[in-house]
Amino acid sequence: MHQYKGKLIIHTGSMFSGKTSSLEKDVKRFNIAGYKTIAFKPSIDTRYPKSEIRTHDNTTLNAVMVNNIFEICEYCKSYDLDVIAIDEVQFLGGKIEDIVDTINKFLEKGKTVILAGLDMDFSGQAFEIVKELMPMADYLYKHHAVCVKCGTDAWVSHRKTKAQERIVIGATDEYEPLCRKCFLEEQKGQ
Numbered sequence: 001m002h003q004y005k006g007k008l009i010i011h012t013g014s015m016f017s018g019k020t021s022s023l024e025k026d027v028k029r030f031n032i033a034g035y036k037t038i039a040f041k042p043s044i045d046t047r048y049p050k051s052e053i054r055t056h057d058n059t060t061l062n063a064v065m066v067n068n069i070f071e072i073c074e075y076c077k078s079y080d081l082d083v084i085a086i087d088e089v090q091f092l093g094g095k096i097e098d099i100v101d102t103i104n105k106f107l108e109k110g111k112t113v114i115l116a117g118l119d120m121d122f123s124g125q126a127f128e129i130v131k132e133l134m135p136m137a138d139y140l141y142k143h144h145a146v147c148v149k150c151g152t153d154a155w156v157s158h159r160k161t162k163a164q165e166r167i168v169i170g171a172t173d174e175y176e177p178l179c180r181k182c183f184l185e186e187q188k189g190q
């Protein structure tokens, strides 16, 4: 796995597309290969226990909950990590430039950084931090859920409720993955 030293791996796409599953799989492989790895998750996501990342199909990974990128730096200093994984990166606290600078510093030091995060919100607007990070990636994977209306590759996470605030934590209670065509039809109908 030494070919991933100093490399940035990003898993993005809509909800239910397998971003967290892919991050989990990567982290577990680095662990098997004997690398010092910690997976972090932003404190905003309160769905599951603090010390665990959980996929929609209920597989789990040990995790450390953090408020911002600076807390990840502190862990990195204390544990001299080889691999830093961050789930739900769109919710990580801190200014975009601080997140980008810190990730670049990790990469310059030869750390492997694995990120998973939504590319777009419920309205199809890009999450700014993910938009900024995507061109920096050495390996960029855009994952696709299955559109729940027509069965083609989904494009966006459609919100099923009328809530308009950007952040609403939830799963199938709040969101459904839709392809562009079904999303536009849904919007016309509202």
Ligand SMILES: Nc1ncnc2c1ncn2[C@@H]1O[C@H](COP(=O)(O)OP(=O)(O)O)[C@@H](O)[C@H]1O
Binding pocket: 014, 015, 016, 017, 018, 019, 020, 021, 022, 054, 055, 056, 057, 144, 145, 146, 147, 148, 177
């Ligand atoms: N419409 C869907 N399309 C694809 N997978 C789905 C769908 N609905 C539920 N799932 C489940 O979601 C899992 C992916 O979960 P996860 O890795 O947590 O996704 P993400 O992090 O992208 O939200 C799939 O393996 C599947 O079991």
Ligand SMILES: Cc1cn([C@H]2C[C@H](O)[C@@H](COP(=O)(O)O)O2)c(=O)[nH]c1=O
Binding pocket: 014, 015, 016, 019, 020, 045, 118, 120, 121, 122, 123, 157, 166, 167, 168, 169, 170, 171, 175
């Ligand atoms: C689209 C969208 C999502 N969210 C929330 C909903 C979930 O709690 C997470 C995404 O989790 P997943 O692992 O990618 O399924 O984000 C939100 O707050 N706002 C949105 O627009």
Ligand SMILES: [Zn+2]
Binding pocket: 147, 148, 149, 150, 151, 152, 178, 179, 180, 181, 182, 183
């Ligand atoms: Zn569709």
